[in-house]
Amino acid sequence: MKKKSEVLPGIKNTIAVASGKGGVGKSTVAVNLAVALAKEGANVGLIDADIYGPSIPLMFGLKGKPGVTMAGEKNKLVPMEKYGVKVMSIGFLMEEGTAVVWRGPMASSALKQFMSDVVWGKLDYLLFDMPPGTGDIQLTLSQTIPLTGAIIVTTPQEISLTDARKGYVMFQKVNVPTIGIIENMSYYQTPEGSREYIFGKGGGRKMSEEFKVKLLGEIPINTNIRIGGDEGIPLVIGKPDSDEAVIFTKISKDLIKEINLMNTNTSNVSDVVIEI
Numbered sequence: 001m002k003k004k005s006e007v008l009p010g011i012k013n014t015i016a017v018a019s020g021k022g023g024v025g026k027s028t029v030a031v032n033l034a035v036a037l038a039k040e041g042a043n044v045g046l047i048d049a050d051i052y053g054p055s056i057p058l059m060f061g062l063k064g065k066p067g068v069t070m071a072g073e074k075n076k077l078v079p080m081e082k083y084g085v086k087v088m089s090i091g092f093l094m095e096e097g098t099a100v101v102w103r104g105p106m107a108s109s110a111l112k113q114f115m116s117d118v119v120w121g122k123l124d125y126l127l128f129d130m131p132p133g134t135g136d137i138q139l140t141l142s143q144t145i146p147l148t149g150a151i152i153v154t155t156p157q158e159i160s161l162t163d164a165r166k167g168y169v170m171f172q173k174v175n176v177p178t179i180g181i182i183e184n185m186s187y188y189q190t191p192e193g194s195r196e197y198i199f200g201k202g203g204g205r206k207m208s209e210e211f212k213v214k215l216l217g218e219i220p221i222n223t224n225i226r227i228g229g230d231e232g233i234p235l236v237i238g239k240p241d242s243d244e245a246v247i248f249t250k251i252s253k254d255l256i257k258e259i260n261l262m263n264t265n266t267s268n269v270s271d272v273v274i275e276i
């Protein structure tokens, strides 16, 4: 067994952005939070842990292959860098339009290489954009990745909350604390200024009360958030003064506070990763 602190030396905090379901906005949240944290002056990295469905290259507008080191520590991958964030994704290593057809252990080992064989340097925060679900792979990953904590993304409706709860329980089982819950697609703000609660109201808050975990924020459904993802210009870069970008920025500031708070009482957090 290795200590988590040995797996990623130089990296202060590792955060999984997870959910039970796909399509709830994990990648969107991970990207905008990573960029918002960098805008706060932090050194930030982002690993696309969704090996079978990488979204990060598109959402960052990044093409091409990462470089390989020739001197010093040889043959290590150099993460791509954009918007002040260092990024690594399996998508950079594959031909566009092709799919990863690997069994679970191969996906896990690819992810482990993103930690051990990439020159991350010193980072304040390394975020993991997790795949959906709480199956074998997610469980293995959350045991293998040396995590400071998890952020659970959910949409307000019951079908998403049910799976988000499973995500919370999974992290609990592997001794990874949940830092907070982010409710995404919370409402649609009409041009007249009223709110339509398309997927119901208050689901994220309900879950946060149930598990006594902080609700880090409620992000509305907004066309510009979707466009930002598709065009590779995250909202906090493309429209930094929009209401939604302000919400992402606030969440990133609260996240920093929560993590600092957690790190002052880390004695209960396991520093052991299970080798696979």
Ligand SMILES: Nc1ncnc2c1ncn2[C@@H]1O[C@H](COP(=O)(O)OP(=O)(O)O)[C@@H](O)[C@H]1O
Pocket (backbone or CB within 6 Å): 019, 021, 022, 023, 024, 025, 026, 027, 028, 029, 055, 132, 184, 185, 219, 220, 221, 222, 223, 225, 226, 227, 229, 230
């Ligand atoms: N708050 C939002 N408003 C509008 N579109 C969103 C929002 N959050 C996510 N989306 C869009 O929904 C789709 C799924 O989001 P994504 O982040 O890929 O989800 P996941 O990573 O959980 O599968 C993407 O097209 C994304 O742009």
Ligand SMILES: [Mg+2]
Pocket (backbone or CB within 6 Å): 026, 027, 028, 050, 055, 129, 130
């Ligand atoms: Mg995703």
